Amino acid sequence: MKKQDDLILIHAPSIYDFRKLPIMHGPISDVVPSTPIFEMYPIGFTSLSEYLERKGFQVRIINVAMKMIKDPAFDAEALIRKLNPRAFGFDLHWMPHVQGSLALAEMAKRLHPETPVLFGGLSSTYFHEDLVQNYPFIDYVIRGDSTEGPMAMLLAAIRAKEPPRDVPNVTWRENGEMRVNPLSYVPETMDHIAIDYGHIMKKVVKYRDMTGYVPFTNWLEYPVTAVFTCRGCSYNCRTCGGSAYGFARYANRKKPAFRAPELLAEDIFRVCDHLNAPVMIIGDIYQAGDDYGERLLS
Ligand code: SF4
Incomplete structure (x- = not known):
């Protein structure tokens, strides 16, 4: 018998339905x-997805926006209707993406009223109270720049059909009242996660769904990839929402969480094992000091 997915992460288009x-x-x-x-x-x-699978949860990603671009006849509602996860997860990929995400989240709840709908990411973190108070189809917002640990705890609570009273970083509703759990899960390093394109390739095969995992149009012709040195920043450029001040205000992060340079190098080598593609290193390799950059390059 097919195992039920614990979480299906859906990426919506900026506007639903942009084709009409x-x-x-x-x-x-x-x-x-x-x-x-x-x-x-x-x-x-x-x-x-990689972290949660390591913790025993089954996770699928579906890039609905990409499916809608690739196939003008693709029916997003029909797809969501036939899914049966324990929870749906949505991202808010900055302001232009708000209408599409909310529209598909509302659709998921209408088609699966008993299935929890989660939001996460930095924009959701900033607007967590608005999301939970104003959109009854949203059950949980996972706050912070690092949601892996709380997400695993929340999925365990959903499996056990228990309220997430002790799950950090979660904003939710209990008996109609909004609850804002402490934003206390703020890891000091990024060493617990990995960018593993091999994991994604296995998923493509498992779900027989290439389009649902393709990151953006033309990626197959030009498969540019990225690895990250850190979450957070030491600087305070005035126009940047990802500054030290910004991360402290909304993500409770007091200093950047760096990925060990040896692990970052492994991320790059893993990309090269699977893809003949350029790798972007996102983040200044000397931000954590000369030693960091030299260890990465050695
Ligand atoms: S992330 Fe870049 S733009 Fe933003 S504060 Fe840091 S250095 Fe400045």
Whole structure:
């Protein structure tokens, strides 16, 4: 018998349904590789899936935005109707993505009223109270820049059909009242997670779903990849929401969490094992000091 997925992470288009609406998108995706449909799902989906599988949870990613771009006849509602996970997860990939995410989350709850709907990521963290108070189809928001640990605890609570009273970083509703659990899970390093494209390839085979895992249009022709040195930042550039001040305010992060340079090098070698693709290192390799950069390059 097919095992039930614990979590299906759905990435929505910026607007649902962009195929039917006259839309002037404007320059909303000029600094990222995706189109204005925002079909690029967050790389956090990848590390979250890998981490949760290591902890015994079955996770699937479905890039619904990409499926809608690739196939004009693709029916998102029909797909979501036939899914049967223990929980649905959605990202809010910055402001242009809000309408699409909320529309598909509402659809998931309408089609599966008993299945919890979760939101996570930095935008969801910033707007956690608005999401839980104003959108009754959202059951949980997992806050912070590192949701792996709390997500595993929340999925365990969902499996056990227990309220997540002791799960850190979760904003939720109990008897109609909003509960804001402490934002106390703030790991000091990024050594517990991995960007593993091999994990994604196994998933493509398992679910026989290439399009649902493709990160953005044209990725198969130009499969650019990324690895990260850290979460958070030491600096305070005035226009940046990911500054030291920003992370302290909304993610309770007092200093950046760096990935050990040896593990970062392993991430890069793992990409090279699976793909003939450029690798972007996101983050200054000398931000943690000269020693970090030299260890990475040695
Ligand atoms: S992430 Fe970049 S732009 Fe933002 S504060 Fe740090 S150095 Fe500045």
